[in-house]
Amino acid sequence: MRNQHIHTRGNSMSINLQNSFMPGFRHSALSVGILLAFANAGAWAETPLGTDMAAADNTTRLNEVQVKDKPWMWNIETKRAHLLPEVDGTKITVTKKSTVEKLDDIPTVIDNNLRNLFAHIPGILVSEQQTPGQLNVNYRGIGNPQEGEYILSLQDGIPIVSDWIGFPTNYYIPVPQSIESIQFLRAGSGLLYGPEPAVLNYVTRRPDPSREFGGYTENVIGSHGLFSDYTEVDGTSGQWEYRADFNYRQADGQRDNGDYKVSGGDLHLGYKLDDTQKLTFDLHAYRSDNAQAGRMSYTQWIANPNLTTTPDNRTWVDHDFAVLGYENHFNDKTQLEVKLWRGYHDQADRSESLTAKPVPNSTLESQKYRFTGLDARLRHDWGQGNAFTTGFTAYQSDSPWRKWLGTNLVVDQYDHSGTPTLRQDRSTDYAAVFAENVFRFGKFHIVPSVRFEHEKLDVDETLNTGKTGANPPVPLIDKNYAKSVPLFGLGLGNDFGHGNETYVNVSQGFRPLRYLDIGSPFGKTSPSNNDPDPTKSTTYEAGIHGWPAKGLYYDVSLFEIDFKNRLESQVIDAIGDTINVNTGDTRHRGIEGQIEYDLLAIGDRSNDGQHLNLFANASFLNAKFTGSTLKNPNGTSLVGNTPAFAPHYVARAGVVWAQDKHYKLSLSASSVASQYWQDNDTGTTAVLGQPGYLPAKIPQYTVVDFSGDYNLTERVRLLAGISNLGDKVYYSRVFQNGLEPAFGRTYYAGISLGF
Incomplete structure (x- = not known):
């Protein structure tokens, strides 16, 4: 199934050709002319590099001469369905472990179901919650999954976190119907996009080049009052291309005060100046209104997994950003991509103030982020298959943080009538x-890489009643931090046999300090207590992947990540004050693999467009503390402990049965081993000051999902699915103040109409 090239999402059955003007095109941006042009060299199209970059739309049959003269074209459609091109536009990805998930190859993903969305991507750990307001993931046991801070999330190469450096939380996820594919890059991705050790890049759908106007609308209903709508239009006319979509979904939730409303839209305009130059404009808008039913102790969860502990808490998020793009193919050897973006993230949280009992008070918290970024990249091909890339990234943001305390438990997100309690400018x-x-x-190929990073943070606190009311009063925060970090990487690879390749990659990375790391407003401690060093990482990976037969792809690798100066929140007194400190070093070793095989991909013989794709992937992990400044409850070192959220395995398997233009059916299972939720590998006996209990480990769980699309006619498509088929009662999110349950069995059904 992975080798099909028919775009059926809108039921218009149009051929999903890649833009011939720029193979592997991604959003890019308008800018002043930058960077050098490099010397001419050998014929690009006669080397493995140039050919591998080309789209494989016209390579369903390769004659003997092509295979002999260009062996790298062997089974290229299978390769491209699972793996990024070796040189993707202006980015070099060869020798870096990557996975591509093409959403046209699976049934429609409804309501951002992350288990379905990442089913074909090995190793991603999803910490599940019932509202769709944030992305909670980690990878290979690196950091708390909360808000996905340890994986950089991008859309068409642009960061979509709240604040890329100072507060890299994920409260915006592109709606799956608007996404063509998901790219997941490990290790060396930090030298492509930023310092993080892994990158998720959501690639937006491109306009259909074969029509002037078309689209479809999709409506779905489901469990707990779910209603979901998605509508898109797109087309190409002369030098112009356009695409626009709108989405809306709402549900009542499984628990009281578990309702949510999410809406958003995307707009793309492109204008081809000539055969070598193109301008683009992209606008993304997102709104979410999510109730927060609250966390509970394990004892409460056993008694009633649908208990609501915070009946009035709520979170609102607005996330908007626009991207201007410019690209230029100066000749067949040199190309430039530039992206300029401007965005706004507004997040408000309403919560009942636990410290104000017995008087019922609520806190309204507002964090705003205004950011601007510029990214420019140049690629030049030279010699026999060599390529050089260089560029720069610049980013600036401002983030005021405000809090108000009042007696209105249902205060609106814009109601600032309460008493101000916190004011920070960041x-x-x-x-x-x-x-x-x-x-x-x-x-044989070798890829040396270098990246030089510079980070500067400022935090200026002008009001904090928790500190000024302390006895004695604590100074307000006025801190700045600057750090320059060089990063290096080296990749090696070797093509062998018939569609096989080895890869070795060693890459450095680091986690930039956040606002909370240098200027946390929590607690009544001196600001000088928050003075950690940034976390550094070195990733070693060696593996082999291949596409030795049509429809067959495999990838298996060994990895080790050395994580130095981990940053954690440490409780420093009896009332729960915390500071962020360096807690020690961890080592993460394991093996990760995937295999997918379309059993009906039988060469050139007709199979009536049918596909039976079996897939399985798993990441097996052994993570340990190798150095520690913290202590276990018994006073011993954490050395030898397993870090939090580092399960010994994350495994997925399933089958997708499909026939082009007719149906797609998917049955998949996800299994996660038990895992500790805090680094001291112990539980707790109190939650929010009340008698409670949280076990040391999150129990193992396995969840099965089914989904399907069925075309009644060329333009009418039915959608249906059952998530958590066995109605497993489980949880995968735990904090010091309690756990959050995952969804039980849920259903959905709907219809799509093309036009």
């Missing part, structure tokens, strides 16, 4: 320059 300045080169020596 800002980020970030810049990076980078360069990579792929050298080819026959079937």
Whole structure:
């Protein structure tokens, strides 16, 4: 199934051709002319590099001469369905472990079901919650999954977190219907996009080049009052292309005060200046209104997994950003991509103030982020298959943080009539320059990489009643922090046999300090107590992947990540005050693999467009503390402990049965081993000051999902699915103040109409 090229999402059955003007095109941006042009060299199209970059839309049959003269074209459609091109536009990805999930190959994902969305991507741990307001994931046991801070999330190469450096939380996820594919890059991705050790890049759908106007609308209903609508239109006319979509969904939730409303839209305009230049404009808008039913102790969860502990808490998020793009193919060897973006993230949280009992008070918290970024990249091909890339990234943001205390438990997100209790002004300045080169020596290739990062944070606190009311009073925060970090990477690879390749990658990374790391407003401690160093990482990965037969793809690798100066929140007194400190070092070792095989991909013989794709992937992990400044409850070192949220395995398997233009049916299972939720590998006996209990480990769980699309006619499609088929009662999110249950069995059904 992975080798099909028919775009059926809108039931218009149009051929999903890649833009011939720029193979592998991603959103890019308008800018002033930058960077050098490099010397001419050998014929690009006659090397493995150039051919691998080309789209494989016309390569369903390769004659003997092509295979002999261009062996890298062997089974290219299978390769491209699972793996990024070796040089993707202006980015070099060869020798870096990557996974591609093409959403047209699976049934429609409804309501951002993350288990279905990431089913074909090995290793991602999803910490599940019942409202769709944030992305909670981690990878290979690196950090708390909360809000996905340890994985950089991008949309068409642009960061979509709240504040890229100072507060990299994920409260916006693109609606799956608007996404063509998901790219997941490990380790060396930090030298492509930023310092993080892994990157999720959501690639937006492109306009259909074969029509002037078309689209579809989709409406779905489901459990707990779910209603979901998605509508899109797109087309191409002359030099212009356009695409617009709108989405809306709402539900009552499984628990009281578990309702949510989410809406958003995307707009893309493109204008081809000539055969070598193109301008683009993209606008993304998102709104969410999510109730927060609250966390509970394990004892409460056993008694009633649908208990609501916070009947009035709520979170509102607005996330908007616009991207201007410019790209230029100066010739067949040199191309430039530039992206300029401007965005706004507004987040408000309403919560009952626990410290104000018995008087019922609520806190309204507002965090706003205004950010601007510029990214420019140049690629030049030279010699026999070599390529050089270089560029820079600049980013600036301002983030005021405000809090008000009042007696209205249902205060609106814009009602600031309460008493001000916190006022912080925060800002980020970030810049990076980078360069990579792929050298080819026959079937062997080597990729050295370098990136230089500079980060500057400022936090200025002018009001904090928790500190000024302390006895004695605590100074307000007025801190700035600056750090410059060089990063290096090296990749090696070798093509062998018939569609097989080895890869080795060693890459450095680091986690920039956040606002909370240098200027936390919580607690009554001196600001000088918050003075940690940034976390650094080195990733080693060696593996082999291949596409030795049509429809067959495999990838298996060994990895080790050395994580130095981990940052954690440490409780420092009896009333729960915390500071962020360096807690020690961890080592993460394991093996990760995936295999997918379309059993009906039988060469050139007709199979009536049918596909029976079996898939399985797993990440097996052994993570340990190798150094520690913290202590276990018995006073011993954490050395030898397993870090929090580092299960020994994350595994998925399933089958997708499909026939082009007719149906797609998917049955998949996700299984996660038990895992500790705090680094001291113990539980707790109190939650929010009340008698309670949280076990040391989140129990193992396995969840099965079914989904399907069925075309009644060329333009009418039915959608249906059952999530958590066995109605498993489980949880995967735990904090010091309690756990959050996952969804039980849920259903959905709907219809899509093309036009």
